Amino acid sequence: MSTTESPLVRVDDESYQQPLATTPLVLPHFRADWCGPCNDAVEPVFTDIAETYADDLAVAVIDAANGQAAIDQFDIDTPLTSHLVEHGTPVARFRGKPPYMELERAIERQL
Numbered sequence: 684m685s686t687t688e689s690p691l692v693r694v695d696d697e698s699y700q701q702p703l704a705t706t707p708l709v710l711p712h713f714r715a716d717w718c719g720p721c722n723d724a725v726e727p728v729f730t731d732i733a734e735t736y737a738d739d740l741a742v743a744v745i746d747a748a749n750g751q752a753a754i755d756q757f758d759i760d761t762p763l764t765s766h767l768v769e770h771g772t773p774v775a776r777f778r779g780k781p782p783y784m785e786l787e788r789a790i791e792r793q794l
Contacts (some may be wrong), residue, residue: 690733
């Protein structure tokens, strides 16, 4: 069993602005913590992206129940939605479980 710390940054209404203010490229991922099967299917993709782009990108995970300000800011209408945000401006939007290569292409375009 691995004891490695997760590369995902868990944030809420009080802390979601921090990665946006300190990291030029952020991937906020909105999820519903109550939906275990949904999260089990999606989280490995975001973990892999966070590990691959650790020097260039922060992956911020926001539970819909604790992130209303972020939901409003990014106009999120359903959990399992993500944005790629560069310098505070959304540049790409993803719904559901985006393929790794789709995320990778979007990130590479911004680097």
